[in-house]
Amino acid sequence: MNIPRTSFPRVVIIGGGFAGVALAKKLSKQELQVVLIDKHNYHTFQPLLYQVSTGGLEPDSIAYPIRKILQDFPNFYFRLATVQSINTEKDIVETNIGALKFDYLVVATGSTTNFFGNKAVETHSMTMKTVPQSLNLRSLILENFEDALLTQDLNERNALMNFVIVGGGPTGVELAGALAEIKKGILPKDYPDLDTRLAQIHIVQSGDCILKGMSPQASQKAEDFLEKLGVHIWKNTRVTNYDGKTVTTNTDVTFQARTVVWAAGVKGATIKGLDAEDFVTRGNRVIVNAFNQVNGFKHIFAIGDIAAMTTDEHPNGLPMMAQPAIQQGEQLGDNLLNLIENKPLKPFKYKDKGTMATIGRNKAVVDLEHYKFQGVFAWFVWMFVHLFFLIGFRNRMVVFVNWVYNYVRFDREARLIIRPYKSNHKAS
Secondary structure (H helix, E strand, O other), rough: OOOOOOOOOEEEEEEEHEEEEEHHHHHOOHHHHEEEEHHHHHHHEEEHHHHHHHHOOOHHOOEEEEHHHOOOOEEEEEOOOEOOOEEOOOEEEOOEEEEEEEOOOEEEEOOOHHHHOOOOOOHHEEOOOHHHHHHHHHHHHHHHHHHHHOOOOHHHHHHHHHEEEEEOHHHHEHHHHHHHHHHHOOOOHHHHOOOHHOEEEEEEEEOOOOOOOOOOOHHHHHHHHHHOOOOOOOOOOOOEOOOOOEEEEEOEEEOOEEEEEEOOOOOOOOOOOOOOOOOEHHHOOOEEOOOEOHHHHHHHHEEEEHEEOOOOOOOOOOOOOOHHHHHHHHHHHHHHHHHOOOOOOOOOOOOOOOOOOOEOOOOEEEOOOOOOEEEEHHHHHHHHHHHHHHOOOHHHHHHHHHHHHHHOOOOOOOOOOOOOOOOOOOOO
């Protein structure tokens, strides 16, 4: 890897998501050699991926170069690589560009889509966890409408214009709201010779409510917002199969759709060497203690979505969201220094700063510790929080200008097929 050896302890961080970047920034000015490894050379602001998929934003407005984030920090190294395995006996990380020895290792690989073993759905549905996947989804949506213009088969045309979103969490709800706004304000102008009123948007939720992790008020209000936008919500319904055109469920309900987005669950993105039963628990997450130390190790840590830290409030592990990841990354920075200096470690305590989701124009729901509100004010709060957490002044300005323009003009100008996507409807 061509990393120089110094007298400073070497901290290797695997993953440039919220947790990995927060930790790297915390360690940036310490007497440590910090090496961050990621398969992408950019950090992705995942909460806004759905806006890339629906043409509201270009991908470079929610992605930021990792090297630029940490370019002014001494003793920092970034390597574009895929980690293949971890040798816990020799303290070596094996990658596609070579091996690297570490003094301290932090696994912050995040999560990946969980299809719960359904291979047919995995093959034919779309996912939205990365920028390339979001661009694939954007292309598929637009290509399907182009195909709908050409077909004489009414059933096929309807299938090309229909959307099924599996999962009623924040990702599914926000995507459904964005698609509903496109159907209402943009598709009729782009495709005047196509009856886009026939397009249908469905949310299929296995539980009895959407936005399950939020308050009952937020869940009900979000459902009301979506129904007013024309979104069909199917609760207590589980998708059992999808062959590329027909969605079957555990009930007698079926859907004809060429676009199915799987947003029904995630699991930890484990690495060989830390994927044995001794290390992994429910959700394919790595077991850690209150200091984020991996089970059985003092110098190997896991933070963010990949880490299964159980508490009385969260017996199944902390939520797989940005805030726990950021907070764990920041505190581990302090604990690493304490460990090196033989000082006591401070146990992690998650501070829940609230949950929010937007359903579209002037519509959002926000749950804070002491306040819960919905509607226009919640929408402005949602926008402010997301702008604040975006990395880079340029990105904040670009996203803000895009939002203002889209709001005033009721438009989404990034509906471009830059990279055509056909294949078998499977995201890469």
